[in-house]
Amino acid sequence: MRFAGIIALAALLTAGAVRATDIPPGERRSGYSFMTPDTQAMQDDDTANPGMLWVLDGEALWKRKVGTSDKACADCHGDARATMKGISARYPAFDKALGRPVDLEQRINLCRVNHQQASPLPYESSGLLALTALVARQSRGIAIETGAAPQLEPFVAKGRELFMQRQGQLNLGCTNCHDDNWDKRLAGSAITQAHPTGYPLYRLEWQSLGSLQRRLRACITGIRAQAYDYGAPELVELELYLMSRARGMAVEAPAVRP
């Protein structure tokens, strides 16, 4: 993120009152609606959307036998287009064995480890991005329903607390930008409401597909705070809060963002 230093931020925060109020459901907007028509067109057209390259890789990996079990995802789950439909619209989800929420990347790695007897794939590796993109693609257009399970409540609450809490050298909470100032721009970028409708998504700035955790770590570093490690419970709780805050909005994965 191109935060142009303290001056732009100071101007932003004196211009906009710091209120930390929730956005009413009727006023929620996807990051898509803040983009230029050119970038929107790139997302809308599968032949122009670079994220579809990862989906294609994911299709190949889906059929590849790996691990000691010598099983492919397809051997258990069949055709992803049918069996993975709607799945990403309810992640992160509660995992009974672990007693906590897991995001889609962690869920895929649980299958790698428990069902394929293979090693987990690192966050942001091409393999994990490809498999996640393939699974998430099957929910495109489906309304997000994450956070419905009652066991998730305390974790959603923790995520919300993290979202509200001021942190870092800039002493800002996520809410101060994404609830209070989403109608403003920061060093040329629209601030947006931070609805994670499109992940994993292709960012022009990254020149790559990236996970929601990568995006969250970039915002945390932007406020000059220490970013949690990939897979940390705090990041999953933030993902969970953001997804439940976006309930009812349509999945766009793989989206494109500037």
Ligand code: HEC
């Ligand atoms: C040996 C069979 C097997 C293989 C191989 C396997 N899975 Fe699974 N998968 C399961 C089972 C069983 C579940 C239900 C949860 C559990 O018991 O772990 C599951 C659950 C899932 C879910 C969550 C579905 C939901 O409703 O929440 C996803 C996503 C998933 N698998 C993706 C994958 C991917 C991607 C691969 C390949 C990398 C894969 N699985 C390989 C058996 C398998």
Ligand code: HEC
């Ligand atoms: C100083 C303002 C600021 C703060 C504080 C901030 N962000 Fe952001 N965030 C941005 C901007 C600006 C973007 C737009 C992307 C860009 O071009 O950098 C963004 C993008 C995002 C997105 C991507 C939305 C999409 O459409 O894909 C998410 C999710 C997000 N932020 C979450 C968070 C979370 C969670 C926190 C707190 C840990 C946070 N942000 C803190 C400014 C901020």
